[in-house]
Amino acid sequence: MAAKKTFEENMARLGEIVEKLEKGEVPLNDSLKLFEEGTKLVNQCRTELDKAEQQVVKLMKGPDGAPIEHDFLSEE
Amino acid sequence: MEQHVFSVTEVNQYIKQAIDDIPQLQTLLIRGELSNYKVYPSGHHYFTLKDGQSAIRCVMFRGSAGKLRFRPESGMQVIAGGRISVYPRDGAYQLYCTTLSADGIGDLYVAFEQLKEKLNREGLFDPAHKKPLPAYPRRIAIVTSSAGAAVHDMIRILHRRYPIAKVLLLPVRVQGVEAPPEIVGAIRYANRWQLADVLIVGRGGGSIEDLWAFNDERVARAIYASDIPVISAVGHEPDVTISDFVADRRASTPSNAAEIAVPDHAELLKQLDRASRAMAQGTLSTLERADGQLKALAAKRVLADPMAFVDDRRMQLDSVQQRLGLTAHRQLSARQQHFAALTASLDALSPLKVLGRGYAVAQTEDGTVLRTSRQVREGDRIRVQLGQGSLGCAVEHIINGEER
Numbered sequence: 001m002a003a004k005k006t007f008e009e010n011m012a013r014l015g016e017i018v019e020k021l022e023k024g025e026v027p028l029n030d031s032l033k034l035f036e037e038g039t040k041l042v043n044q045c046r047t048e049l050d051k052a053e054q055q056v057v058k059l060m061k062g063p064d065g066a067p068i069e070h071d072f073l074s075e076e
Numbered sequence: 077m078e079q080h081v082f083s084v085t086e087v088n089q090y091i092k093q094a095i096d097d098i099p100q101l102q103t104l105l106i107r108g109e110l111s112n113y114k115v116y117p118s119g120h121h122y123f124t125l126k127d128g129q130s131a132i133r134c135v136m137f138r139g140s141a142g143k144l145r146f147r148p149e150s151g152m153q154v155i156a157g158g159r160i161s162v163y164p165r166d167g168a169y170q171l172y173c174t175t176l177s178a179d180g181i182g183d184l185y186v187a188f189e190q191l192k193e194k195l196n197r198e199g200l201f202d203p204a205h206k207k208p209l210p211a212y213p214r215r216i217a218i219v220t221s222s223a224g225a226a227v228h229d230m231i232r233i234l235h236r237r238y239p240i241a242k243v244l245l246l247p248v249r250v251q252g253v254e255a256p257p258e259i260v261g262a263i264r265y266a267n268r269w270q271l272a273d274v275l276i277v278g279r280g281g282g283s284i285e286d287l288w289a290f291n292d293e294r295v296a297r298a299i300y301a302s303d304i305p306v307i308s309a310v311g312h313e314p315d316v317t318i319s320d321f322v323a324d325r326r327a328s329t330p331s332n333a334a335e336i337a338v339p340d341h342a343e344l345l346k347q348l349d350r351a352s353r354a355m356a357q358g359t360l361s362t363l364e365r366a367d368g369q370l371k372a373l374a375a376k377r378v379l380a381d382p383m384a385f386v387d388d389r390r391m392q393l394d395s396v397q398q399r400l401g402l403t404a405h406r407q408l409s410a411r412q413q414h415f416a417a418l419t420a421s422l423d424a425l426s427p428l429k430v431l432g433r434g435y436a437v438a439q440t441e442d443g444t445v446l447r448t449s450r451q452v453r454e455g456d457r458i459r460v461q462l463g464q465g466s467l468g469c470a471v472e473h474i475i476n477g478e479e480r
Contacts, residue, residue, distance in 0.1 A: 007240055008212035018351045021358030028366045035359040042348050042355075049341055049348075052239035056231055058222060059244050059271065067269055072222070072245050 007048055014041045085164065092162035095169060101160040105189055106132070106171060107179055113150045115141075123148070125156055125171065134158075134171040144176060153179040155189065188291050191318055195293070200300045206324045207305040209337065210273045215242045216337055217272035217304070219262040222247035226280035226309075226330040233331055238338035244271055250279035255289035260298040267303050275302060276333045277319060278309030290317035299323050309333030431463040449474050 005013070017038040020026050026034060058072035082090075095101060108125035115121050119138030124131050134156060148154065157175035162168070177185060195201065216234060220227050222245060234243055246266060248258040259277065266275055277299065279287070289295060290310045296318045299306045308323030309330040320326040327333035431437065438446040439459045452458060452471050460467040 006212075006214060008210070008214070011212060014348075014351050018354045018358070021355050021362070024358055024362050024365065026362070028362055031359055031362045035355055038351065038355045042352050045348055046345065048240060049344060054235045054239040054241070054243060056235075056243040056245065059217075059246050061265065067265075067271060069244075 007045060010041050010045050010048075014038055014045070017041070084167070088162060088164040088167045091167070091169075092164055095160060095162055098160075103157070103159060103193065105155050105157045105193075107153070107155050108132075110148055110152045110154055111150050113148055121148070121173075123150075125154070132171055133168060134173045136173040136176065140174045148176055155179050155185060157189065188318070191291065191293055191296070192321065195296055195318065195322065200296060201321045205300070209305050209307070209325060211339065213241055213273035213338060215244060215272040217244040217246055217266045217275050219246045219248055219259060219266070219275060219277045220279050220309075220330070221250045224280055226278065229280075229329075229331045230276065230309075230334040233334035234338060237335065237340045238344075239341065241338055246271075251282070251286050251289055256292035256294050259289060259292075260294050263295075263298040263302050263306070267301075270304075272304055274337050275304045275306045276309050276327075276330070276337060277306055277323070278327070278330050278333060279311070280330060281312040281315065284315075287311050287315055287317055290319040292318070295319060296322045307333045307336055428463075431461065434463070437461040449476050 017034050021031060021034055021038070024031075056072050057069040059067045060070055062068040106125055108127050111124045111126055111131070113121070113123040119141060121136040121141045123134050123136075125134050126132075136158075155177050156171060156173045157177075158171050158173040160169055161172055163170060175189075177189070179185065199205070218227060218230055220230075227245065231243060234241065244266075246262040248262050249255045250259070263275065263277065266272055277295075278290070287310055290308070299308070299319055299322045305324040307325045307327050308317070308319040309327040309332065310317045310319055311329070313328040325336055327336050437460070439461065440446065440452065441457055441459065444451070446452065446458065452474065454471050454474055456471045458469050458471060460469055
């Protein structure tokens, strides 16, 4: 399976699909395929938005200079 | 030689040119006290700037005056910015003032204006250098104090608007002499390790002295040098720092920076709905169009009446057959004519025909056709064939003649 696309890539692809379908220049068969792909993307993006649990970390410089993540809890 | 006599206008123009050629006078700040401050109906402001010993006339045109953040009054200590030039009509030089600030904070303000001017001249505020912010950042790094309300405000808003993103906090001191190097270090560190897609650099509100680290030249240059787009988020709405000018985007507050940094979750969901609808509508139109085309095709005779095809073929066949018949007939009659012609010529050659004209053929008894008298002897019996009937004859007398 191909590497998971980022939210941004999915949104960009979705934008392309919407534009193509709105122009109505694609052949019927392709347009049905695009519609299917687009619908999948919409659902995928929605799921991603709904499920997301924000991660907040505090970065400290490690002994070798590389960043080390520490939990950072918002006191709210 | 006669000495040149100038007109007054020439002299004033000459002096104006000379003054306009002095670069130091083209952009300068002057500290002084406002006096004789007047606003004309035209919208231009006229005043005098003075200190203990001297005074200079000043004009601030309507456009610049409209941008003033406070109402200047005679007696105020101010710092006026602009250029010196000559008003040729009066032959008087004056300050063409474009900025006017209350001189409450003294040297800090001057330092601020001077650094702002310097960095502006160097192009650090150039809009062309400003990078666009990513539409959907995956990682947002915040360079600020880990204490204080600002960081929590930002985290809360980022969480509400865009929980997909990871928030990385790079804690720094935001005031005091240690603050600028720490802020610079954090910005460079984020770039070196490519920690984020967007950087928020800032702090909550405070006095001008509290915010001073964000007017530091080192901080300004680090922001300018950052490959990661930077949102400056210092203090409250009216606070303006050098960081604000040099950053890719200026936020009025840290909370505002969080809003600018990420798209809104609710708005995104709406956008997805719109995309869904647009796709459905687009696909539906394509389908409807295809359906229309299909109907138009189906309405054509060949599909509407399946036998039409067969009928058409049948008619075609008839026509071919007919043409074939004609051809055969034509060929046949040509042959008949040929035959008739042949028969005619055959007829012409027929010996019967010659005999019919009165000639006769003589033959010996064995059937040999006589061509010369030498073929027979007297007394021989010969047969003479006539046009009709024949004669049995005896040769009585032979007359030999020249052979023809």
